[in-house]
Amino acid sequence: MVEKLVKDVDPSLKLIRECGYSDNIVLEVKRGKTLYILKMAYAGCPWGIKHLRNEVEILGLAHDVEGITHLVQQYDDVSWCASPMLKEYYHGEVANAKIRNPRAQKRLRRTVRDLHALGIANIDVAWKNVVVAPSGDDAKIVDLGIGTVYNRAWGYVPYSTFRKMKAIDLRRLYRLFG
Numbered sequence: 037m038v039e040k041l042v043k044d045v046d047p048s049l050k051l052i053r054e055c056g057y058s059d060n061i062v063l064e065v066k067r068g069k070t071l072y073i074l075k076m077a078y079a080g081c082p083w084g085i086k087h088l089r090n091e092v093e094i095l096g097l098a099h100d101v102e103g104i105t106h107l108v109q110q111y112d113d114v115s116w117c118a119s120p121m122l123k124e125y126y127h128g129e130v131a132n133a134k135i136r137n138p139r140a141q142k143r144l145r146r147t148v149r150d151l152h153a154l155g156i157a158n159i160d161v162a163w164k165n166v167v168v169a170p171s172g173d174d175a176k177i178v179d180l181g182i183g184t185v186y187n188r189a190w191g192y193v194p195y196s197t198f199r200k201m202k203a204i205d206l207r208r209l210y211r212l213f214g
């Protein structure tokens with residue numbers, strides 16, 4: 037069933053595996069020799085659809101940030117799935133142990149600061165959203181779905197709230213470091 041879903045979204049993709057347990061559908065897929073993540077929401081789940089749309093908006097704003105997995109392609113809805121998107125795959129393991137490597141820590145600090153500088157906070161810097169390379173010396177944030185965009189012109193959130201969100205992001209990041 038999941039294989040068919042992948043083919044319905046994009047016939048050039050092949051299912052490799054389902055990733056963890058999630059409110060959304062998150063699949064590791066392959067096109068040729070390259071791995072990607074295919075992520076989509078359940079059509080009847082408004083929270084999931086909001087997560088996906090929000091993530092697409094943030095990935096658009098953050099296309100130059102290095103320590104995240106970027107948007108590759110978006111698709112039309114298919115059968116019971118909404119807002120499918122293809123993202124870069126990052127090889128490694130979720131951060132279920134403390135991240136002690138100084139290079140990985142530096143990369144993640146830089147990534148969070150780069151996102152903050154673009155007006156993106158509330159990044160949900162949790163272990164399951166951070167993938168650490170097998171060498172341990174690099175890491176990426178793989179899920180920006182609940183992020184919040186602070187935009188001076190439109191005022192999505194008041195600046196005081198945005199500042200608090202930034203402080204929470206850094207606190208959560210340092211908690212991952214132990």
Ligand SMILES: Nc1ncnc2c1ncn2[C@@H]1O[C@H](COP(=O)(O)OP(=O)(O)OP(=O)(O)O)[C@@H](O)[C@H]1O
Pocket residue numbers: 055056057058059060061062073075105123124125126127130164165167178179181
């Ligand atoms: N770009 C990626 N590269 C490698 N692995 C990834 C990538 N994106 C997601 N994963 C894997 O899939 C899991 C779920 O992905 P993601 O966090 O995007 O989904 P989610 O619906 O927000 O799940 P959750 O609610 O558990 O955070 C991650 O914990 C990670 O193991």
Ligand SMILES: [Mg+2]
Pocket residue numbers: 164165179
């Ligand atoms: Mg997540």
